[in-house]
Amino acid sequence: xxxxxxxxxxxxxxxxxxxxxxxxxxAFLDIHPRAPGHTMVIPKTHAETFSDLPTGxxxxxxxxxxxxxxxxxxxxxxxxxxxxxxxxxxxxQEVDHxxxxxxxxxxxDGGHSVQSVVANTPTEDIKTIAEKIRSAA
Numbered sequence: 774x775x776x777x778x779x780x781x782x783x784x785x786x787x788x789x790x791x792x793x794x795x796x797x798x799x800a801f802l803d804i805h806p807r808a809p810g811h812t813m814v815i816p817k818t819h820a821e822t823f824s825d826l827p828t829g830x831x832x833x834x835x836x837x838x839x840x841x842x843x844x845x846x847x848x849x850x851x852x853x854x855x856x857x858x859x860x861x862x863x864x865x866q867e868v869d870h871x872x873x874x875x876x877x878x879x880x881x882d883g884g885h886s887v888q889s890v891v892a893n894t895p896t897e898d899i900k901t902i903a904e905k906i907r908s909a910a
Contacts (some may be wrong), residue, residue, distance in 0.1 A: 774819045777869035783817050793844065797830055798837040803874070806874035808882065810849045812875040814838050819873045822860050838873055857887055 774780050781787040782801060789801035792812055803811040814835055820826040828836065831856060855876040859866035866872075878884055895902060 774870075775871050777819055777868075779815045779868055779872060780819050783815060793837070793841050793856075795837055797833045800837075800841050800875075808851075808876050808878065808884070810845050810875075810877040812845060814841060814873040814875065819853070821869045823858060823868070823871055824860070826871055828867055838875070842875055845875060845877055849877055852880050853878040855884060855887060866899060 782789045783799040789799075791799065791801050793814075795798040796818055798814055799812045799817055800812050803813050814834070814837065816825065816826055816830055818830055820830075826868065838856075842856070845851070845854075848891055856874065858871065858873045876884070
């Protein structure tokens with residue numbers, strides 16, 4: 774997509790602090806890092822969200838992401854990682870190009886778990902919700 778900032782970064786049209794690149798992904802340091810080494814991994818194929826990424830590219834994307842986590846672990850020696858993505862605007866996605874955050878974590882860094890980002894306890898029982906999800910297959 775011509776106007777996508779992440780597509781432009783992947784093509785080298787906009788500078789970024791690249792940490793990894795292969796045939797399918799481009800990884801660079803977040804310009805507003807939440808931790809040292811906060812890395813963004815993007816597919817080179819334009820996909821607005823994870824649901825839009827072609828099925829054949831999902832495996833290679835996560836294989837590369839796993840490799841990048843290992844690189845950061847060896848280089849910065851964090852105690853742990855928080856890994857994830859915002860999928861759609863309501864979730865906090867600010868750029869309409871799928872991106873995966875790798876956030877190195879250290880004891881006492883003030884961060885919280887992924888479960889702390891939402892506080893919307895369901896009103897239906899989980900068996901009902903599970904059935905709804907299964908029936909949508």
